[in-house]
Amino acid sequence: MSRMKSLSMWAGIGLLAFTLSACGTGRRGEPAPLPPPPPPPEMNDDFLPPPPPPPPPEEGIMLPPAEATNDPYADMQVLPGSIEDFHNAATPIVFFDLDSHSVRADAAETLAQQAAWLLQYPMVDVRIEGNCDERGTREYNLALGAKRANSVKDFLVAQGVEPNRISTISYGKERPLDPGSNEAAWAQNRNAQTVVIEGATQPL
Amino acid sequence: MIAFVHRALVSMLCVCAFGLAAPKAAWAALEVDITQGVVQPMPLAVTDFDVGETPDPQQIGKQMAEVIRADLERSGLFRSLNPEAFVEQSPSVDVQPRFVDWRAIKAQALINGRVQILDDNRMQVEFRLWDVYAGQQMVGLQFAARTESWRRIAHKIADAVYERITGESGYFDTRIVFIAESGGRAKRVKRLAIMDQDGANLTYLTDGSYTVLTPRFSPTQQQITYMSYRGGVPRVYLFDIETGRQEAIQSGSRMTFAPRFAPDGKAVVYSQEQGGDSDVFLMDLRSHKRVQLTRSPAIDTSPSFSPDGKRIVFNSDRGGSPQLYVMNIDGSGVKRISFGSGSYMTPVWSPRGDLIAFTKQRAGKFHIGVMRPDGSGERILTTSYLDEGPTWAPNGRVLMFFRENPGGDPYLMQVDLTGKNLQRVKGVGAASDPAWSPLLN
Incomplete structure (x- = not known):
């Protein structure tokens, strides 16, 4: 039944098409011969496979700059060589001027403290994460963030830290510290953060 | 799913040009020059596609017309007329439209079509673009595909209309x-x-x-x-x-x-x-x-x-x-x-x-x-x-x-x-x- 129905319909369309094209013109003003309808195509169901499982989370979550707290244990001895010890010894972040990757004078002081601590704990590896404000394109900022991270790395290496202890990564404008859209936020977001990724003393 | 829709259309069965007699001069009026910045979009009527006696559980004829209207309107070159003003809701593609009805609502172009839902999940779609004032067909095309592909067929029809009227290739059947x-x-x-x-x-x-x-x-x-x-x-x-x-x-x-x-x-x-x-x-x-x-x-x-x-x-x-x-x-x-x-x-x-x-x-x-x-x-x-x-x-x-x-x-x-x-x-x-x-x- 269904086959009959489709056959007769095809015939009908073929006839209609023939009649129309025989006396008509194509879209460029030329006769448009109507080819006979080919058979229906075969199609396979082909579904997109499910995405692969997520990879393990990245190491080295960024810590906020160390601040004085009301923590009752604040007086207790910080473990030498621990991440907390590093944050007490040096601010783990430096800031940059607009569209610049030059290490500022205030940043140089901070980086000298970072370098001194790193020289004291040679088992510790760090990653420098370069960041930018939102006033630039994604791609340009990825490149600029890489320049910032490498400026910090070069500074630390010049202070005597082994280059193979320092990796770099750029997050461009993708990870703003301050989500605001104003001068103060942009100044915060033009930074390079030093993240301890390996070799720090762990509390027992 | 994506791959599937693709394959279905890559092997789309047939795109045939129908042409009623249409001397070139007659359609010169129905043109949009898209390089100048269109101030007055061309008013056009897109009717719900005729589904005849075939079962249409998803109301494909109506939905295809909606997709075509939205595509053409979004280009800024066309203004789709409200279907409530149409004298005939789904005019047949087998006969010439009553152009006087469409002139009465100031439609410069008319798009009508027919959807036939075949067995085994296939469908066949025909459509025609008419120059209402010249009383001529400008494009007539026929498509066959699986019914899931109805949106893509609608985009292809919008592309054909855009291409015929502007002289530029379309961009609606894209992702x-x-x-x-x-x-x-x-x-x-x-x-x-x-x-x-x-x-x-x-x-x-x-x-x-x-x-x-x-x-x-x-x-x-x-x-x-x-x-x-x-x-x-x-x-x-x-x-x-x-x-x-x-x-x-x-x-x-x-x-x-x-x-x-x-x-x-x-x-x-x-x-x-x-x-x-x-x-x-x-x-x-x-x-x-x-x-x-x-x-x-x-x-x-x-x-x-x-x-x-x-x-x-x-x-x-x-x-x-x-x-x-x-x-x-x-x-x-x-x-x-x-x-x-x-x-x-x-x-x-x-x-x-x-x-x-x-x-x-x-x-x-x-x-x-x-x-x-x-x-x-x-x-x-x-x-x-x-x-x-x-x-x-x-x-x-x-x-x-x-x-x-x-x-x-x-x-x-x-x-x-x-x-x-x-x-x-x-x-x-x-x-x-x-x-x-x-x-x-």
Whole structure:
């Protein structure tokens, strides 16, 4: 039944098409011969496979700059060589001027403290994460963030830290510290953060 | 699912031209010159497609007409008349329409059609475009496909109408790959996503567990290149749309980013960073042979091929601020092309070859603009707090980009080359980095 129905319909369309094209013109003003309808195509169901499982989370979550707290244990001895010890010894972040990757004078002081601590704990590896404000394109900022991270790395290496202890990564404008859209936020977001990724003393 | 819809249409059975007698002079009236910026969109009537006696549980005839109306209206060139004013709701394609009825409601063009739902989940669609005042048929086409593909058939019909009336190829049967964003600004989740050009059929291609950026379509369609932080090192990847397989184009610890396909789809041009310095590289995807094209200590990024494959436009701050440069594909003949005040970024060569679109930053604002490949004829099309990352419709007449307001989420916008038809892309929430596919087959 269904086959009959489709056959007769095809015939009908073929006839209609023939009649129309025989006396008509194509879209460029030329006769448009109507080819006979080919058979229906075969199609396979082909579904997109499910995405692969997520990879393990990245190491080295960024810590906020160390601040004085009301923590009752604040007086207790910080473990030498621990991440907390590093944050007490040096601010783990430096800031940059607009569209610049030059290490500022205030940043140089901070980086000298970072370098001194790193020289004291040679088992510790760090990653420098370069960041930018939102006033630039994604791609340009990825490149600029890489320049910032490498400026910090070069500074630390010049202070005597082994280059193979320092990796770099750029997050461009993708990870703003301050989500605001104003001068103060942009100044915060033009930074390079030093993240301890390996070799720090762990509390027992 | 995506792959399936594709295959269904690639093997679409038949597109036949029907033609009633229509001398060329008669249709001269029904034309839109899209280069001038259309002030008065052409009024047209798109009737619900006739479904006759065949069962139509999904109301495909009505929905197809809605998709066609929306496509044509979005172009800014057409104004779809309210179907409530139609004397006849679904006129038959077998006879000439009563043109007097359509003239009465000031329709200049009429589109009618018929959908026949066949057995085994197939359908056949016919449509005709009529010049109401000349009383002539301008296009008559017939399609056969699986019923799930009805939206794509509707887009193809809209493309045929656009092409017939403007003389330019259409762009409605296309898709957009982009970054779908969610979560707070400081911890945004960014997923690779794909949808039809009109925002329908949104599908996520990655799960958000790692950040992805800047996807671009291959001119051969089945591949996307993009940048991903998967595995810790930010790298350029290829994503196969049919299989879901993704792989980095090179290993190692160096960041690679800002990828774009060569016009033949066989190579990718991108940036590689080493020691803080970003340069432009070209990789042949079959041999994986790499060529370094720039060697400046400055930032060299955002490369984009000319459609003839002979030149590359890119972004560099070698002159002190981000500007646009053009070079030959062997890296020779570097020439700066942007000289206006402000910074110029993300240049993208038009598929027609006549223009380069860019992001411009000046005096606290961002713009999308275009200039000729020699840098002349700069025109600014948009202005906002942040407009970024233009991508061309395959006909080189419409641009999509993303916009962000202070402190807000990004969203997709589109604008035509006259700058007059600026609108938000519907059907999608927080999104960035759109990339237009070529016309699908």
